[in-house]
């Protein structure tokens with residue numbers, strides 16, 4: 526389980542409307558304070574996600590992004606503002622989140638994340654939340670999380686729709702991995718970016734808020750989580766559908782022998798280890 530840190534008197538007051546919830550309580554709030562969450566991307570999904578995680582008092586938030594704030598971001602990336610154009614998104618995000626909740630520690634990672642550095646970045650965190658916009662990044666982040674046995678809460682959105690699920694494939698069947706859902710890199714022609722086809726700001730707000738809730742539930746180990754379930758959200762029609770996401774027979778990732786755990790901070794063990 527994630528570590529707990531005691532609350533100060535000010536924090537007890539700060540989170541009172543949240544600790545009164547039976548789902549959270551003061552013990553849950555102490556676990557939120559002790560948790561370290563890495564968010565990939567301070568963009569359309571990362572904005573609502575980081576705002577709600579910081580607001581909720583998740584104690585340490587790492588942010589990975591290398592981009593600058595552009596004017597075309599502002600309709601949806603609500604961490605950023607018109608007076609911060611051309612500044613790093615991580616810098617803008619840090620300013621917004623510090624102003625929202627000074628109790629939270631923000632750790633900036635002003636870089637891209639890929640095969641070469643994902644394991645090092647993931648190693649310092651308990652949970653990763655991915656809001657990136659391409660297969661290569663998602664695949665690299667998933668591989669690092671699987672090797673380190675770090676839950677990965679993954680969301681994606683385009684147009685007015687989005688997907689949300691959690692990957693914890695090291696737990697074994699029936700938990701699927703990212704490659705069970707996407708066996709191969711899709712051809713570039715089939716994966717147009719938001720820049721090409723557009724995305725609705727509130728759809729990202731909806732997905733990012735749901736992703737933040739999933740992260741909070743992972744921190745509190747509220748079962749069953751979303752591993753093995755795919756949420757499909759149609760923001761325009763106000764519809765949310767759940768479908769089972771099975772482990773795929775013949776998946777090269779799931780069928781591969783599990784390597785030793787990387788990193789040193791994993792507190793979540795597989796059933797085999799805990800029995």
Ligand SMILES: [Zn+2]
Nearest residue numbers: 702705776779
């Ligand atoms: Zn798999």
